[in-house]
Amino acid sequence: MSTTTRTRDRETVAGRPTDPDAPLLAVEDLTVEFRTDKGVVRAVNGLSYELQAGETLAILGESGSGKSVSAQAVMGIVDSPPGFVTAGSVRLKGVNLFDLKEKERRRVRGSQMSLIFQDALTALNPVYTVGWQISEMLRVRGISKSDAKEKAVEILTQVGIPSAGDRFDNYPHEFSGGMRQRAMIAMSLALDPDVVIADEPTTALDVTVQAQVMELLAELQDEFQMGMILITHDLGVVADVADRVVVMYAGKEVEQADIFSLYERPYHPYTEGLMHSIPRADQKGTRLQPIIGQPPDLSAIPPGCSFNPRCPYAQDICLEEPPPFREVAPNRYSACHFAEELFIRD
Template identity: 55%
Template sequence: MEPLLKVTDLRVSFPGPSGPVHAVNGVGLELAAGRTLALLGESGSGKSVTAQAVMGILDVPPARVAGSVTLRGRELLTLSPRDRDRVSGEEIGMVFQDAMAALNPVFSVGDQITELLRVRRGMSRADARRRAVELLDRVRIPAPANRVKDYPHQFSGGMRQRVMIALAIALEPAVLIADEPTTALDVTVQAQVMELIAEIQRDSGMGLLLITHDLGVVAEVADDVAVMYAGRIVERGTVEQIFDGPAHPYTEGLLASMPRVDRTDEELYAIPGAPPNPARLPTGCPFHLRCHRVTPECRSDLPALEPLPAHRASACHHRTEVLHATQR
């Protein structure tokens, strides 16, 4: 079956002072309806740029985008800007980290939802207004009929995130892309917002692409996981596969370096060094400078994302060994 959203060999680069900076280097993703795919990575890994390229909100130029992004089999990257806007606008909902920056501060939230419905759905003012109140109610904003007149700054951080979710689902998109949707929120509010997103997804059957650096959030909500490092997918599998037995030393290190809230642990494992600068990637495997399993071939040959049993994949020369070592 054709996946809902398919990304193939996506490459994004930006001009830099000393040549192009390759932010995304051949990323492939598949998202099915009703599934949640987490794109996990640290700052500079290229996860947000990947999301922006899929959403079609990168400025091209200066950015250069190559590869393929298809939605229900239809190529998006070759569409005219006008068609692209329409497809992305109606079929891909977007939620960002910073709702204050994503919402327009000089219009009430009701006006922002109403305008969207009038332009895209041709609704009458009264119908759009009614629908806006329904949407605010859907994302559980208390007293939606009153709050529809309020401006973004009159909402708390968690409530603003709900408003953005209401806007993102207003046109009933097939795919929701959420880029660090709860990173700026407190843990109690984060739990509420993730619960809400999961519930809406269950009801609507959207595919959810969740961009995050938070392993805990991934473990709580994802079905499938793609781990990104230095602009590449280094490991791919189901959430159980990844957490129960990672097949890439980077994933292995990330999991071991996380302190746990549910137990007292001894010294943390620390991955040495820092993520590489995308303008100056090392030769060979981009992780080799920080890897405790490094061998000479890692320094010279870039490992491709190769399949492993049970439909998972890892971009490591030693993937089979890593998997044997980490599987319980």
């Protein structure tokens, strides 16, 4: 994207040596809770995944399943108090980010890891022009004013802002919703990060613009070989762009698989339920079956398997013993007591 930022040091994370054999990002046993007046909200319970360079990992789940909180914990921006990361590690190229001081984490954010929010208005400052906001990010990294402007225009052009030079001095409110989202993507990618987390990046946009923005993200990700975590509740989006999928339910990981094998055969009844609740081009005329019931209150998660009140396959053991998250077939992981035996309905 920019010659200056492309040459930055990729061998260290906040000045600490990286491990060349480590995955780009490794999240292990991540646990986050909110201590509120109404009790402890267990938002993320033992989430683990790995992300490689050039890979897109989707985190899929219903509203309130802990997707955004997990992303905030990975970025180090959980609202604390009331939020606390109570266990786990997040390693970027082998360096545990939880060992870094806040000042060091700030250096990592933006330059090595960035977050694209659902709503561009929360990320863009309304009182500064879009161009200024992007060039300022480059300037604090030591790039001269004129070079920063040139690069900002280049990035805005790259994300599809027409006449980017003329739009440089526009304020965020002078952009349409789709253009603002593109500007935020430009800002997130300006420093050429290794990892980008896109948290429902298109839900605020209308359907045609959604498809364009997703396509743009996929192209940029491919070009720059970033690792991308795409947070979504939309299985259709996952099918289009993800390599692998983590399915979350009530703050826990219930299934993890590569996208092709997941579609071929889910190993968790919740994933199966998600698949039956969206329209599929190859099954025209089939009635959709929404998952019955509601996700649990995270301050009162049911004992045993948290999906048991909604699961058509639940047995007695499901009411008592939490199913471990385990490998149920080669490279297939599920948290269901009966993953292997289940008759997954067509």
